[in-house]
Amino acid sequence: MQAVARTLLRSVQRTALIPRVPSLVARSPVVQSGVLRCNPSIAPRIAPIARAFSSAPVPPQSDEKRGYVVLSMLGKDKVGIVRDFSHYLTSLGANVEESRMARLGGEFAVIVLVSLRGMEASEGLAKFKTGLESAFPDFQIHARLTEERDADADVSAAESSSESAEPELLPFEIQVDGPDSPGIVAAVTKVLASRNITLSNVETQTTSAAFSGYPLFRMDVECRIPPSLVSEVERDLESVEEKFGVAISVFELEEDVLDDDVDGEEKR
Amino acid sequence: MQAVARTLLRSVQRTALIPRVPSLVARSPVVQSGVLRCNPSIAPRIAPIARAFSSAPVPPQSDEKRGYVVLSMLGKDKVGIVRDFSHYLTSLGANVEESRMARLGGEFAVIVLVSLRGMEASEGLAKFKTGLESAFPDFQIHARLTEERDADADVSAAESSSESAEPELLPFEIQVDGPDSPGIVAAVTKVLASRNITLSNVETQTTSAAFSGYPLFRMDVECRIPPSLVSEVERDLESVEEKFGVAISVFELEEDVLDDDVDGEEKR
Incomplete structure (x- = not known):
């Protein structure tokens, strides 16, 4: 009962836009006290958003390609990577x-979708990558052109389902908790892949065995599932x-209100 | 007031272990209804964890290197990437x-920390990478040896602070919301990098301008800050x-209880 109550509480602020993976600690059955303390001396400062937004330097909306x-x-991780990288961009x-972006072991790893205004990416990619490699000589860098950002399909449709045959795909989040075992990631994702369900976002984490006696595993997956397949996936x-x-x-997950509105806008 | 209440509610299930980035929609001042609906017909199924854990195929704890x-x-994104990748590993x-792991544009990008039991990674890395490249010929792959996983320092210490001079680093989470502007990521991370604060985890997201009239930006950063620098960072x-x-x-953030216990174990 407690577990369910906690789940529903959390659900209040969830939507499909960004996955949030509540910590292993908070959801672990053996740890009950892993909660956040909001230090009153540094209580969250909520800026007067309405004012801030109205006075913000809003970037011009252009039709630039x-x-x-x-x-x-x-x-290798070091101080200032994100600053230098974002400043360069x-x-x-x-x-x-x-x-x-995450520190993994002693390394720092970044995956990012970048848009380049005013240039055809097909012409500029090689130059862009060369520039990055000179600016960050210690980093291994890959760059790939990709299709225009699909704000509507934050989660992509299954490849095999044509729009007319399966117009509706429901956004789902799948959370896995338990002891870490070889093959657990493959087992969960196989259930989805065997039904042509693609994944929009995945996070996994494990913790040392020292605390619980065995390594704990945590996984959070976001995907879109055709309604007809939900029960067999479950x-x-x-x-x-x-x-x-x-x-x-x-x-x-609730269908994202933002997506709907973007849809409306784009159809004009 | 509403914004504060929502923030504090969310904080209840937060810890430092994994960052959770509540959605742009939920925190946007202009959207109030972007909440999750838990479909009663597919209510979350909470497995009997105690039973499951006790009967789980717990992997043997070995001292293997x-x-x-x-x-x-x-x-390129396609069905089954995560399944095939994890199965291969x-x-x-x-x-x-x-x-x-995330779908970004039409691509699928993965960053992952992998441990390889029973082999010296220094000997096996080239072979490992070659194997991956044959198994996933359409993917650009980088692989780097890294230091042993530092379960205790999920957030890394500032490089310049010696352990004796600044033994305590407090885990913090910084959330940024507002209109997207050029230079915002660089501006936030500059505040931290200029004080030798490294970042353990960063997520950023933007949304189309179609809904609000301008693109919205969201950023979530986790880092550890020396107590003496907190007020100037703020x-x-x-x-x-x-x-x-x-x-x-x-x-x-509350110091992670899991970290403390891992500490204790490692010091034995």
């Missing part, structure tokens, strides 16, 4: 549309629960 | 310790608020 590039960067007129995930001794929660 | 490798993979005896972030017309919230 944008190219889209996905970058990955991987190198800004100096080129590139905009960071979406990113995930059934197969129950088999994964049994086999690996993990707890799997499946949430249907 | 592990090597740690950070991988990045970038390629499992078949090699590699374990996914931590990962971020002061400088206030300047960023003013300059860019964004709202920045600074949370001190």
Whole structure:
């Protein structure tokens, strides 16, 4: 009962836009005290948003052609990487549309979707990548042109389902908790891939075995599932629960209001 | 008042372990209804965790030498990438310790920390990477050896602060919301980098201008800050608020109980 109550509480601020992976600690059955303390001396400062927004230096909305590039960067972690990287992009007129960056071991890894105003990305990619490599010589860098950002399909449709045959795809979040076992990521994602369901966002984490006696595993997946497949996906995930001794929660997310409005705008 | 209440509610399930970025929609002042609906017909199924854990195939705890490798993979999105990738790693005896994976534009990007039991990573890295490249020929792949996973320092210490001079670093989360402007990522991270504060986790996102009239920006940063620098960091972030017309919230996170226990174990 407690677990359910906690889940529903959390659900209040969830939507499909960004996955939020509540911590292993908070959801672990063995740890009850891993909660945030809001230090009163540094209580969150909520700026007067209405004022701030109205006086903000709003960038001009132009019809300038944008190219889209996905970058990955991987190198030794050090102070100032994100500052230097974002400063460099800004100096080129590139905009960071979406990113995930993490310290992993002693390295710092970045994946980012960048838009470049006023240039055809197909012409500029090689030059862009060369410039990055000179600016960040210690980093391994990949860059790929990609299709125009699809704000509407933050989660992509299954490839095999044509729009007319399966017009509706419901956004879902799948959370996995339990002991870490070889093959658990493959087992969960196999349930989805075997039904041509693509994933928009995945996070996994493990913790040392020192605390609980065995390594704990945590996974959070966002995807879109055709309504007709939801029950069989759930059934197969129950088999994964049994086999690996993990707890799997499946949430249907509210269709994103932002997406709907973007849709309306784009159809004008 | 509403904004504060929502923030504090969310804080209840926060800890420092994994950043959770509540959605742009939920925190946007112009959208009030972007909440999750938990479909009753597919209510979250909470497995009987105690039973599941006790009967789980707990992997043997061995003192086998592990090597740690950070991988990045970038390629065209298609069904089954995560399944195939994780299956391949499992078949090699590699374990996914931590990962971020996202569809960005039409691509799928992965950054992951992998441990390889029973092999010296220094010997196996080239072979490992070659194997991956044959298995995933359409992907651009980078692989780097990294230091042993530092479960204790999920957020890394500032490089310049010696342990004796500044033994305590407090975990903080910084959230930025507002209109997207060129240079906002650089401005926020500059405040931290100029004080030798490294970042453990960063997520950024923007949304189309169609809904609100201008593009919205969202950023979530996790880092550790020396207590003596907290007030000046806050002061400088206030300047960023003013300059860019964004709202920045600074949370001190509870020191992770899991980390403490891992500490204790490792010191034995």
